[in-house]
Amino acid sequence: MLPENQAFDYAFLGMGCANSLLVMALHKRGLLNSAQILVLEPAQKVRNDRTFCFWLSPEELQEAGLEKLISHSWDKVSCNGQPAQALNHKKYYYLRAEVLFEHVQNLLMEVGATWRHEVFNGEPQHLAKHVYDSRPPHWEGLAKDQELIHQSFFGWLIRAKEPIFDPSTFTMMDFNIEQQGQTQFMYVLPFDAHTALLEPTRFSPDKLCQTNATALLDSYLAPHQTTFEILETEQGCIPMCAARFERQQAHTNVLATGANAGKLKPSTGYSFVRNLRDVNQIADSLALHKTFHRKKASARFVFYDRLLLEILHRRPHAGKEIFGRLFARNKAVDVMAFLDEETNVWQEVKLMSSLPILLFLAAALRFLWRSLKALIRPSAVALGTGALLLILSKFGILEWFIPFWILGLLLVGIPHGALDHLHVLKELSFTKLIVYVFKYLFLGSLMYFSWSVSAPLALSLFLAYSAWHFGEADLKLWTPKAKWPAIIIWGFYVLFTLLFSHFTELVAILQSMQIEFPNSYISAMNTYSLEFTYSAVSVGLLFLWRFPLKGVFCSLVLLLIAAQLPLLAAFGLYFIFQHSVNGWQQLRLSHEMTNTRLWIHALPFTLGSFLLLGVLYYLDIPVNWGQAFIFLSALSFPHVLLMHRIYK
Numbered sequence: 292m293l294p295e296n297q298a299f300d301y302a303f304l305g306m307g308c309a310n311s312l313l314v315m316a317l318h319k320r321g322l323l324n325s326a327q328i329l330v331l332e333p334a335q336k337v338r339n340d341r342t343f344c345f346w347l348s349p350e351e352l353q354e355a356g357l358e359k360l361i362s363h364s365w366d367k368v369s370c371n372g373q374p375a376q377a378l379n380h381k382k383y384y385y386l387r388a389e390v391l392f393e394h395v396q397n398l399l400m401e402v403g404a405t406w407r408h409e410v411f412n413g414e415p416q417h418l419a420k421h422v423y424d425s426r427p428p429h430w431e432g433l434a435k436d437q438e439l440i441h442q443s444f445f446g447w448l449i450r451a452k453e454p455i456f457d458p459s460t461f462t463m464m465d466f467n468i469e470q471q472g473q474t475q476f477m478y479v480l481p482f483d484a485h486t487a488l489l490e491p492t493r494f495s496p497d498k499l500c501q502t503n504a505t506a507l508l509d510s511y512l513a514p515h516q517t518t519f520e521i522l523e524t525e526q527g528c529i530p531m532c533a534a535r536f537e538r539q540q541a542h543t544n545v546l547a548t549g550a551n552a553g554k555l556k557p558s559t560g561y562s563f564v565r566n567l568r569d570v571n572q573i574a575d576s577l578a579l580h581k582t583f584h585r586k587k588a589s590a591r592f593v594f595y596d597r598l599l600l601e602i603l604h605r606r607p608h609a610g611k612e613i614f615g616r617l618f619a620r621n622k623a624v625d626v627m628a629f630l631d632e633e634t635n636v637w638q639e640v641k642l643m644s645s646l647p648i649l650l651f652l653a654a655a656l657r658f659l660w661r662s663l664k665a666l667i668r669p670s671a672v673a674l675g676t677g678a679l680l681l682i683l684s685k686f687g688i689l690e691w692f693i694p695f696w697i698l699g700l701l702l703v704g705i706p707h708g709a710l711d712h713l714h715v716l717k718e719l720s721f722t723k724l725i726v727y728v729f730k731y732l733f734l735g736s737l738m739y740f741s742w743s744v745s746a747p748l749a750l751s752l753f754l755a756y757s758a759w760h761f762g763e764a765d766l767k768l769w770t771p772k773a774k775w776p777a778i779i780i781w782g783f784y785v786l787f788t789l790l791f792s793h794f795t796e797l798v799a800i801l802q803s804m805q806i807e808f809p810n811s812y813i814s815a816m817n818t819y820s821l822e823f824t825y826s827a828v829s830v831g832l833l834f835l836w837r838f839p840l841k842g843v844f845c846s847l848v849l850l851l852i853a854a855q856l857p858l859l860a861a862f863g864l865y866f867i868f869q870h871s872v873n874g875w876q877q878l879r880l881s882h883e884m885t886n887t888r889l890w891i892h893a894l895p896f897t898l899g900s901f902l903l904l905g906v907l908y909y910l911d912i913p914v915n916w917g918q919a920f921i922f923l924s925a926l927s928f929p930h931v932l933l934m935h936r937i938y939k
Contacts, residue, residue, distance in 0.1 A: 299329040302419035304411055306332040308343060308388075309549030309566040310425045311395040315356055316574035318398050328404035329419055331411045341527060342488075343386040344480070345563035346378065346627055355567055360390050363482050367460040370618035371476075372467060375460040379624050383461055385480060386563075416545050421577070425549040439496070440603050442529040442560040444478070445504035446490030453517035454484035464618065466611045468507050473497065474603060474610025477511050490525065495607040498528055529560035533597045546573065546583065553588055557596035559630055592632045594658075595639075601654040612647055620645035673845060673868035677852035680864060684856050692860075699867040701897070702890075707874045708926075709896035710889065711933040713882060731929045739925035746806050753924040758782035760931040764874045767938045769842040777837065784831065788850050789865055792824040793858035800858075800920055824854040845869070874934065881937050 301317070303310045317323050352358050363385040367375040399406075415422045462479035469475070474494040481487040491507040493499035512519065530550070548554070554565040569585070576583035602609050617626055621642055628634050629642055643651070676695075683689045712727055741749040762782025766773035790797050801807075831847045849869055853861035879889055 298327055299405075299419035300326040300421065302329040302331070302415065302422045303425070304331050304415055304418075304422065305425035305549075306330055306392065306395065307425055307549060308391070308563060309552070309554065309570065310423055311391050312355075312566055313423055313548060313570040313573060314395050314398060316570045317577070318402075319356060320574050320578045322574065322577055323398070323402045326402065327419075328399065328402060330399060330404055330406045331409060331418075332406070333408055333410045341388045342525065343388065343391070343563045344383065345386075345561065345567075346381045346383045346631075347564060348381050352382075352384065355571075357384075357386070360386055360394055362387055362390065363480070365459065365461040365480075368623050369460050369462050370464050370623065371615050372465065373619055375457075376623040378627070381624070381627070420544060422545040423548050423573075424545055424551065425547075426551065427549075428551040440494055440531040440600050441496065441498045442492060442494055442531050443498040444490045444492040444525075444527055445499060445501050446478070446488055446525045447508055447521050448486070448488045448523040448525070449512075449519040449521055450486045451512075451515070451517045451519040452485070453515065455515045455517055456481035456484050456487045458483045464614055466615055468511055470608055470611060471503070473499075473607045474614075475499070475507070476611075476614075477507070486522075488525070494531070494603055494610050496604060497607070501526065529555070531555075531557050531560055531600060533557045533593055533600060548573075552585065556630065557593075558599045561630065564631065589632055591636075591639075597658060598651055598654045601658060602650055605654075606650075609647075609650060613650070616645050616647065617642065673864075673872065674848055676868050677849055677864055680860055681852055681855055684860070689857070689860060696863055696867070699863075699871075701901075703871045703875050704867045705900050706890055706893035706897050707871045707878065708930045709893040709900065710878055711930055712896065713878070713892060734929035734932065735925040738928040739921060742804070742921050742924075746804055749921075749924070750801070750804075750806060753928075754786065756928065756931050758786045760927070760934065761785050761870060763935065763938050764870055764877065765842060765846065766838070768873050768877050768880075769839045781834065781838070784827075784834070785846065785850070785865075788824070788827040788831070789853060789861060790858075792827070792850075792854040793861060796858040804920065824851070828854075877937065 301323070303314065306314075314323070347355075349358075352361070361384050364382040365378075366382055367377050368383065369375045411426075415424055456479075458481045461481065462477065464476040465479065466476045468477050468491065476492055478490040478492050479487055489508060489511065491499065491504045491511075546552075548569070549566060550562065552569065554569055555562045556565060572585075573583050599613070602613070625634070625638065625642065629639065634642070676699075680689065680692060683692055711731070712724075738749070738753075741752065759779060759782050762778035762780070762785070765785075766778050766781055770777075828847055828851050831843070831850070834843045846869060849865055853864055856864065875886075875889070878884075879886060882889065884892070
């Protein structure tokens with residue numbers, strides 16, 4: 292076990308491709324000199340377990356300090372039996388993992404790094420000032436629209452008796468092998484006329500097994516009528532998925548690298564050059580004492596990758612036609628530039644025109660339909676409820692909806708606040724429960740009595756923490772890394788749009804609490820209330836630039852609907868079907884509970900709330916809207932404080 296708060300400057304979790312390249316980049320810039328370094332790598336790496344292949348210009352290779360590590364390179368590429376094509380100013384390089392690892396190990400030994408051959412499963416933020424986490428992502432539990440395709444392979448490094456290979460040309464994809472209802476090709480790296488690495492590779496939800504791969508290899512070599520010796524075997528599986536991983540970004544000193552940072556090209560599995568460019572940016576930011584901000588993946592290329600994965604998921608055999616056409620109808624250098632995401636839109640249109648259009652059009656339509664459903668599904672109940680309320684209001688029968696308000700309050704409105712005890716009571720006991728209830732009532736009482744001290748001050752405080760709470764509930768669900776300025780801006784926007792679109796009713800409530808507005812303000816707001824509402828919602832469109840579309844869109848539509856309803860109905864609509872639902876989702880995710888289990892935990896305090904309301908009703912205590920407003924502020928104050936804990 293590692294003690295916390297060790298005096299390390301750098302910690303590397305895993306020493307695979309990404310972190311090995313990062314060590315080289317840091318060493319090149321002199322950042323490892325006199326530094327305390329921790330390496331946690333469970334594997335001993337005593338044999339070559341993989342190879343890295345990539346295309347770069349010789350200048351880029353030299354700049355990266357890799358030229359002495361390369362085992363072989365090729366100037367030409369052949370695809371699917373087509374004539375060999377020159378790579379122009381680039382070469383295709385072959386780097387053995389054992390060579391890279393030995394080089395990096397020597398660099399780390401020079402600077403006195405501490406090595407631990409162990410698996411680390413905890414939170415790494417305490418390990419060092421800078422933590423670089425290359426632990427593989429969790430591929431389980433992906434969303435349905437994040438298809439996982441396996442790039443599985445099993446290869447032989449052989450030495451043939453006869454000279455059957457062209458050492459100047461590597462074969463990227465040769466589909467002239469049995470497809471077996473999948474996308475399968477032979478990958479060939481010839482080192483000389485007698486020696487080559489041959490790897491049958493499969494793109495499919497189903498992995499290629501060793502037995503099938505061996506049969507494909509025997510069949511591929513049979514026409515050459517030569518004997519051969521198997522020098523090495525290589526086996527692996529690369530996940531191809533467009534999912535994004537952000538687990539390690541929860542702490543500012545922890546930075547994900549490699550696949551967990553999205554550096555694995557979803558449609559091809561290539562990652563070396565993407566890792567190389569990423570680590571150089573990381574090292575440059577450290578050398579310049581600047582905060583590193585990783586650029587988001589190009590939405591355009593993510594879309595292309597998702598279309599391909601969608602097709603391969605539904606039609607695993609379609610890859611032969613897609614890649615066959617791509618390489619047959621375009622220059623290899625153009626295809627590689629596209630795979631490197633270095634092309635412009637017009638170049639991409641030309642490349643796409645060579646592909647089976649109907650396949651990609653169908654995939655695009657399915658993708659857009661799923662995106663539309665994802666936009667609508669979380670908001671369908673809220674928007675549907677809002678539309679129904681609007682209709683009932685126009686016909687003057689809004690009271691028909693009162694049973695549904697009660698049901699909404701029972702199912703999610705009150706229960707989302709009745710779960711506050713989960714944040715502080717890890718182990719339930721009678722004593723802890725009494726202390727919790729006392730603290731809750733004490734905080735609520737403070738807020739309640741603050742109204743008698745200074746109503747305007749209490750109102751300002753109530754509006755401030757309500758706006759913060761509304762903003763936090765929305766943004767922390769939409770964007771987990773949301774900062775406090777964005778939270779405040781969004782929260783105040785929602786709250787003030789909701790309240791000031793019902794200014795006349797708001798003034799009446801505040802007057803019952805002895806809070807007066809100047810008559811000029813009242814007159815102006817009454818005159819321009821409709822213009823204010825539409826202007827506010829229009830301004831809200833600016834949030835689409837910064838916040839997620841589906842969240843902002845639903846909120847703006849609800850605010851527009853709410854403006855057409857009485858204040859009580861408007862507030863209930865937004866509180867129950869937007870705020871409470873978002874808060875409930877956040878609780879479900881943070882506590883990793885099902886909706887049913889979460890509701891069971893909320894049941895005791897939910898019943899307690901309804902019991903309190905029943906007592907007030909039985910005693911026939913007269914309550915006006917002002918008193919209800921004050922009671923709401925008192926009840927919500929401890930709730931906001933406790934919810935802030937979980938959002939942090």
